[in-house]
Amino acid sequence: MTVSPDYRLIARSGLFDPNHYLLESPDVVADGCDPLEHFCRFGAREGRRPNLYFDPGWYASLYLGGNPDGVNPVCHYLRTGERQGFRPVPYFEPAWYARTYALRPGTSPLRHYLEHRRSQRYAPNSRFDLAHYLACYGAEIGANRDAFAHLLRHGARRDLDSGAAFDAAAYRVRHGLSRRPASPLVADQEACNPLVHSLAQQAREEFDRRSPRRRPPWWRWFSR
Secondary structure, three states: OOHHHHHHHHHHHHHHHHHHHHHHOOOHHHOOOOHHHHHHHHHHHHHOEOOOOOOOHHHHHHOOOOOOOOOOOHHHHHHHOOOOOOOOOOOOOHHHHHHHHHOOOOOOHHHHHHHHHHHHOOOOOOOOOOOHHHHHHHHHHHHOHHHHHHHHHHHHHHOOOOOOOOOOOHHHHHHOOOOOOOOOOOOHHHHHHHHHHHHHHHHHHHHHHHHOOOOOHHHHOOOO
């Protein structure tokens, strides 16, 4: 097998979780192919996730303008996106994470979180009050478990608050979000999750402030 540059880059990055990929891709399990090769050739373009905290479709839509050039979103994130503070998913803030946990220069915030998320010592974003959440649901979550994954799995149906300052039930009503996700899949759970909805809006607003919208072709005639 000829290994592509994208394959090598992602394999070294620590951002590809084959267990997660195969869990959400039973067709890949049935085919018996290399999950990372499948992701590089097909999965990224199809929006399949390399781990719980990277959504290629969402990333491409926000940061790559829909990705007309067919760039692998994970490779873009690794080469430039993470350094620019681009989020791999609405609910992971790399720049905030690096500052908050004083990561050494050159350390990937996302890789660090993926390696330590079960320790219950790190939060993936500034809106998730880890201490508060563990005080409320720690017994239910148990030890050596990703606390934020619990919010993703149960937050939509139960209106779980990410902290004392966020009222999930009120937010859901205000924005007309359903409490009945279409399926147990992560994407369907997220679509109804009040905190994820709020963070996605925040990410778009941040990007719009940093990147002025492209002016239409006729704009130059009115600027003279």
